[in-house]
Amino acid sequence: MTIEPMRLTVVTETNSAKRLRKRIFSVVAHVLLISASIVMLYPLLWMLSASFRPENEIFNATSLWPSSWSLDAYFRGWNGLRVSFGTFFINSFIISILSVIGNVAACSMAAFAFARLEFRGRRFWFAMMLMTLMLPYQVTLIPQYVLFLNLGWVNTTLPLVVPKFLAADAFFIFLMVQFFRGIPKELDEAAVMDGCSPWRVYWKIMLPLSTPVLATAAIFTFIWTWDDFFGPLIYLSDMRQYTVMLGLRSFTDSTGLSDYGGLFAMSVLSLVPIFLFFLFFQRLLIEGIATTGMKR
Amino acid sequence: MTARSLATGASSGERAASPSVWSRIWQNDAPGYLFLLPWFIGFLGLTIGPILTSLYLSFTHFDLLTAPRWAGADNYVRMFTNDAKFFASMRVTVFFVIFSVPLKLAFALAVALLLNRGMRGLPLYRALFYLPSLLGASVAIAILWRQIFAGDGLVNQVLALFGIQGPSWISNPNTSLWTLIFLSIWQFGSPMIIFLAGLRQIPQDMYEAASLDGAGRWRQFWKITLPLLTPVVFFNAIIQTIEAFKSFTPAFIISGGTGNPINSTLFYTLYLYQEAFGYFRMGYASALAWVLLAIVGLFTAFSFLTSKYWVHYDD
Numbered sequence: 112m113t114i115e116p117m118r119l120t121v122v123t124e125t126n127s128a129k130r131l132r133k134r135i136f137s138v139v140a141h142v143l144l145i146s147a148s149i150v151m152l153y154p155l156l157w158m159l160s161a162s163f164r165p166e167n168e169i170f171n172a173t174s175l176w177p178s179s180w181s182l183d184a185y186f187r188g189w190n191g192l193r194v195s196f197g198t199f200f201i202n203s204f205i206i207s208i209l210s211v212i213g214n215v216a217a218c219s220m221a222a223f224a225f226a227r228l229e230f231r232g233r234r235f236w237f238a239m240m241l242m243t244l245m246l247p248y249q250v251t252l253i254p255q256y257v258l259f260l261n262l263g264w265v266n267t268t269l270p271l272v273v274p275k276f277l278a279a280d281a282f283f284i285f286l287m288v289q290f291f292r293g294i295p296k297e298l299d300e301a302a303v304m305d306g307c308s309p310w311r312v313y314w315k316i317m318l319p320l321s322t323p324v325l326a327t328a329a330i331f332t333f334i335w336t337w338d339d340f341f342g343p344l345i346y347l348s349d350m351r352q353y354t355v356m357l358g359l360r361s362f363t364d365s366t367g368l369s370d371y372g373g374l375f376a377m378s379v380l381s382l383v384p385i386f387l388f389f390l391f392f393q394r395l396l397i398e399g400i401a402t403t404g405m406k407r
Numbered sequence: 408m409t410a411r412s413l414a415t416g417a418s419s420g421e422r423a424a425s426p427s428v429w430s431r432i433w434q435n436d437a438p439g440y441l442f443l444l445p446w447f448i449g450f451l452g453l454t455i456g457p458i459l460t461s462l463y464l465s466f467t468h469f470d471l472l473t474a475p476r477w478a479g480a481d482n483y484v485r486m487f488t489n490d491a492k493f494f495a496s497m498r499v500t501v502f503f504v505i506f507s508v509p510l511k512l513a514f515a516l517a518v519a520l521l522l523n524r525g526m527r528g529l530p531l532y533r534a535l536f537y538l539p540s541l542l543g544a545s546v547a548i549a550i551l552w553r554q555i556f557a558g559d560g561l562v563n564q565v566l567a568l569f570g571i572q573g574p575s576w577i578s579n580p581n582t583s584l585w586t587l588i589f590l591s592i593w594q595f596g597s598p599m600i601i602f603l604a605g606l607r608q609i610p611q612d613m614y615e616a617a618s619l620d621g622a623g624r625w626r627q628f629w630k631i632t633l634p635l636l637t638p639v640v641f642f643n644a645i646i647q648t649i650e651a652f653k654s655f656t657p658a659f660i661i662s663g664g665t666g667n668p669i670n671s672t673l674f675y676t677l678y679l680y681q682e683a684f685g686y687f688r689m690g691y692a693s694a695l696a697w698v699l700l701a702i703v704g705l706f707t708a709f710s711f712l713t714s715k716y717w718v719h720y721d722d
Contacts, residue, residue: 140521141528147518148535151593155542157561158551221446230439240446243454247653247703249679249696253464253689254457260471277449284446309438338544340656345684356546360660363550371554378547389541393534396541400597401604 162376185380188373192361194350196377199358203337206271206354210336211329213275214283218328219321221278222287223313227299237288243281248341256345270346271339275332283328286399290324291317327399330392334385355381465694470687482694493695495670496678499584503674504651507591512643515595519602520632533600540596548590549660553577556586577661580671587657587672598643605639606632637718645710652703655680675699 162184164177189196224230225237259270278284298320299312307315318325343354353361359381362374389396440447465482467475486493518536522529542548555561558575566573576582609632617627633640655676658666666673666681679699683692 137526140524140526144518144521144526144532148532151539152535154551154555154561155538158547158554217445217449220442220444224439224442228439228442230436233439236443236447239450243450245649245703245707246454246458247649247696247699249653249676250461250700251454251457252461252696253683253693254460255453256683257460257471257689258452258457274449274453276445277453278446279449279453281446309442313442334541335544338546340546340659341680344659345680359546359550363553363660364663374550375554378550381547382542382545385542385545389534389538393537397533397537397600400537400600 158375159379162372162379164372166370166372184370184372184376187370188362188375188377188380191370191373191377192350192358194353194358196355196358196380198351199353199355200380202268202352203354203356206268206343207333207336209268209272210275211332213272214278214280214332215325215329217276217278218280218283219287219318219325220313221284222291223309223317225284226288226291227296227312227317228309240281240284244285252345259346265346266348266352268347268352271336271342275336280332283332286328287321287324289402290321294320323395323398326392327395330388330396331399334388337384461693461696464690465697467690469689469693471689472687475690478690482691483698485691486694486698492670492673492678496666496673496675499666499671499673500652500675502584503588503591503654504648507588508644508647508651510588511592511595511647512598512640514592515599515643516602516636516640518595519599519606520628522599523603523606533603536599537596540594543590543594544656546656546660549657552586552590552657553661556582578668580668583662583668583671587654587661590657591651591654598647601643602636602639605636609635634719638720641710641714641718645707648706648710649703652676652699 160177163180163182165179165181165183221240225233225240255270256265259265262269264270264273274280294317299307299316302312302316338356339354340356340360343357344360347353347357350361355377359374359377362377464475466478466480468478468481469475522532526532539548556576557563558578560576562576563573574582576586613631613635614627617631622630653676654674658672658674658677659680662668662672662677664677664681666677675695676699679692679695682688682695
């Protein structure tokens with residue numbers, strides 16, 4: 112009779128001890144994670160605040176809050192080079208948006224062929240496509256440059272945009288093939304029975320059902336093209352053609368060492384489009400990475 | 408008619424044979440190849456053609472202005488016998504890969520494990536840790552990094568609060584490469600997301616069973632989590648290693664395109680760029696590209712061959 116209540120108290124004790132341990136663990140984990148986030152994001156926030164500081168205050172303050180706010184650096188940076196940053200932003204937008212259109216169109220067509228159409232050599236070409244995923248771009252770099260030079264395309268945006276219309280970024284084909292394979296085949300079989308051509312199946316059934324993957328591809332294409340430095344570096348030499356990334360690089364070469372404020376202001380501006388994607392399409396980006404293992 | 412060109416599972420002999428071979432090819436194969444056409448042009452013109460051309464160019468001297476001159480194996484011989492910069496760039500790149508990839512993955516795994524234990528606010532943390540990955544490839548971040556680790560930069564200002572006089576990390580050849588490794592580790596977000604997705608695949612009842620058998624957390628990690636996660640580790644390691652070999656922008660921006668101080672940040676890709684577009688030695692740069700392809704190819708083949716000894720696959 113006396114044993115039973117005792118056992119009960121022991122059980123509740125270990126339970127509450129367990130709960131306490133769990134609580135402590137959770138608090139410690141949160142403290143760890145919060146401090147890690149602060150350390151990681153501090154440089155970004157610091158650059159943001161530096162871009163709003165008066166010039167003389169940039170280097171002697173570790174705090175994030177400027178003593179007085181000023182937009183001077185933005186005006187200085189915007190016109191800090193021979194050509195205004197406005198031109199660079201327009202160029203970057205044009206290249207990125209054309210790349211998105213080309214990439215989504217060409218890659219979804221190729222992916223449709225690989226996922227749904229039957230033709231001789233399909234497996235072979237699919238394997239070839241997968242091989243190109245692993246290829247370091249340096250191997251094709253020089254002949255491509257020679258090709259574009261002979262076509263008279265160097266110092267235009269064509270070498271940066273045309274390859275996207277030829278589905279050169281095979282990664283997105285792979286991404287879309289995976290998605291298309293998940294769409295029930297009954298849907299397009301029924302359409303074919305009703306006399307739909309492959310083109311109509313692609314246009315009326317596959318694409319409307321694939322908006323998540325198309326959006327993911329579009330966003331990543333935009334971000335990667337926006338960030339691309341190497342392509343513009345070798346193909347664009349006239350400053351009026353420059354992208355934002357090239358503009359920033361010129362800034363570091365010339366005035367950047369004297370005008371850190373302007374440099375930071377333009378750096379912050381260059382990150383804004385990417386940050387907006389992050390803000391509004393975070394779910395899509397993270398799911399895209401989780402399901403396909405994207406590199407960044 | 409085009410029904411048979413779709414992969415409906417109908418075998419090709421099901422209907423009556425079409426009148427001519429050509430019309431059958433047109434019906435069966437044409438739609439596929441038409442949809443593939445853009446990719447096909449790109450594949451031939453921008454991938455296969457250039458690969459073969461680049462192999463040829465690697466055996467020539469070529470300066471873009473005059474026609475390539477056949478050089479036999481000269482480029483390769485020079486590279487391995489008489490080019491200190493080649494070896495310097497190789498050393499820098501291998502050092503970068505060996506330290507940045509494991510550290511980045513270890514960090515990504517550690518944070519993923521912590522987040523996976525039902526932490527409240529997981530979506531927020533995940534997003535915050537992912538942000539550097541997303542922004543990191545930008546020139547703007549490389550510029551920021553150059554400032555942070557400069558002699559009068561943010562890091563030294565923080566150290567000064569503790570009375571420590573830090574060196575100029577960027578212009579010191581002993582530390583300059585570490586700033587780049589640090590930048591790479593800072594971007595651990597996307598492998599972390601992949602680890603999180605992998606961790607969620609591990610059935611929870613395995614832990615319950617292990618727990619009943621008296622296995623502690625530490626043992627559970629080594630006996631359950633890690634073995635079941637090896638396919639994801641393998642995947643992340645391959646992707647990150649290839650990316651690390653290809654890394655270019657940060658080293659270019661931070662060293663102003665030189666790879667200095669004393670070649671300590673001369674990434675292989677940076678050296679290749681200098682040879683090709685600084686000195687216009689296109690033949691030599693092509694040879695460098697082929698050596699890079701060989702290294703990445705060997706590494707990948709080696710990883711896949713050894714993977715069966717340590718990567719756990721469900722049967």
